[in-house]
Amino acid sequence: MDLDGVATFVAATDAGRFQEAAVELGVTQQAVSKRVAALERALGVRLFTRTARGARLTIDGQAFLPHARELLRVAERAAASVRAGRRPLRVDVLSSRGAGSGLMRAFHRAHPQADLDVLTLFEMDAAVAALRSGAIDATFRAVGAPGRPLPEDIAYVRVLDEPLQVLTGPAHALAGARSVTLPQLAGHRIWMPGIVAGTEWAAYYDAMVGEFGLTIEATGPNFGSDALLDTIADTPALATFMGEHTRLVWPADHGLRRIPVTGPTPVYPHCLLWHRDNGHPALAALRTHLATTAPPPAAPGTWTPPWTPPAAGV
Numbered sequence: 001m002d003l004d005g006v007a008t009f010v011a012a013t014d015a016g017r018f019q020e021a022a023v024e025l026g027v028t029q030q031a032v033s034k035r036v037a038a039l040e041r042a043l044g045v046r047l048f049t050r051t052a053r054g055a056r057l058t059i060d061g062q063a064f065l066p067h068a069r070e071l072l073r074v075a076e077r078a079a080a081s082v083r084a085g086r087r088p089l090r091v092d093v094l095s096s097r098g099a100g101s102g103l104m105r106a107f108h109r110a111h112p113q114a115d116l117d118v119l120t121l122f123e124m125d126a127a128v129a130a131l132r133s134g135a136i137d138a139t140f141r142a143v144g145a146p147g148r149p150l151p152e153d154i155a156y157v158r159v160l161d162e163p164l165q166v167l168t169g170p171a172h173a174l175a176g177a178r179s180v181t182l183p184q185l186a187g188h189r190i191w192m193p194g195i196v197a198g199t200e201w202a203a204y205y206d207a208m209v210g211e212f213g214l215t216i217e218a219t220g221p222n223f224g225s226d227a228l229l230d231t232i233a234d235t236p237a238l239a240t241f242m243g244e245h246t247r248l249v250w251p252a253d254h255g256l257r258r259i260p261v262t263g264p265t266p267v268y269p270h271c272l273l274w275h276r277d278n279g280h281p282a283l284a285a286l287r288t289h290l291a292t293t294a295p296p297p298a299a300p301g302t303w304t305p306p307w308t309p310p311a312a313g314v
Contacts, residue, residue: 091104121139153275267297
């Protein structure tokens with residue numbers, strides 16, 4: 001059913017004359033007559049009778065009128081549900097405890113009026129597909145890993161370089177250090193069961209191993225962050241990497257130590273990705289917020305893989 005015809009029928013009913021309905025709709029009287037006639041053919045009934053005083057509803061027209069008004073109301077609600085700025089901004093943060101989640105919390109504090117849906121997607125390919133389909137508006141990812149080119153319709157900007165820290169238990173050889181260098185870590189076992197082959201973070205740590213000769217182990221099942229913290233606390237031979245902005249809580253008797261890494265400081269290059277045609281106003285506000293509040297990437301004395309994109313993004 002043609003909604004223009006339904007809207008014309010309602011306008012003609014309210015005006016009482018096709019000529020006045022035409023003026024209201026900004027079309028010719030002939031166009032009004034054609035639309036009404038097409039609607040009558042589609043319904044198989046007459047909706048109006050012409051009189052000297054104008055157009056009067058038939059019995060069928062009277063029966064159809066309330067449904068026609070409801071059709072127009074439903075159509076308006078449907079359009080409003082996807083109108084720019086009327087639906088929530090949907091952002092993938094990869095992990096609810098990671099840096100992306102922290103960036104979105106800060107954005108929400110600065111823009112409490114922005115309606116947000118924050119979710120977590122695991123695979124980079126799934127996140128990019130969701131951007132292209134419109135299922136999400138933005139995602140936080142590392143960009144540039146070998147073999148993982150972005151489609152041309154996906155834009156990005158590097159928004160945060162997150163320093164990595166070493167997490168050890170109280171009996172680890174480095175537990176008392178105020179800081180450590182990457183070369184000093186070369187003889188220690190770094191255990192990271194959450195690394196999954198083919199992901200952007202796996203490519204990041206592969207590059208670190210290749211450049212600094214570290215030993216990073218991803219063996220054993222990944223039972224989550226709580227199990228990782230328990231193991232690091234109880235095992236003097238193991239340490240792990242943790243982002244400076246990662247929010248984790250552990251029992252006080254674990255005695256865990258977060259130790260800064262220097263000389264250089266490895267940083268994880270978080271980028272914001274979005275579809276180039278996405279016009280959601282809250283996305284523009286998010287990009288502006290990140291550009292004006294996040295520390296500038298590529299600071300001196302830091303390390304990122306050689307495939308990391310320029311700080312300016314594209």
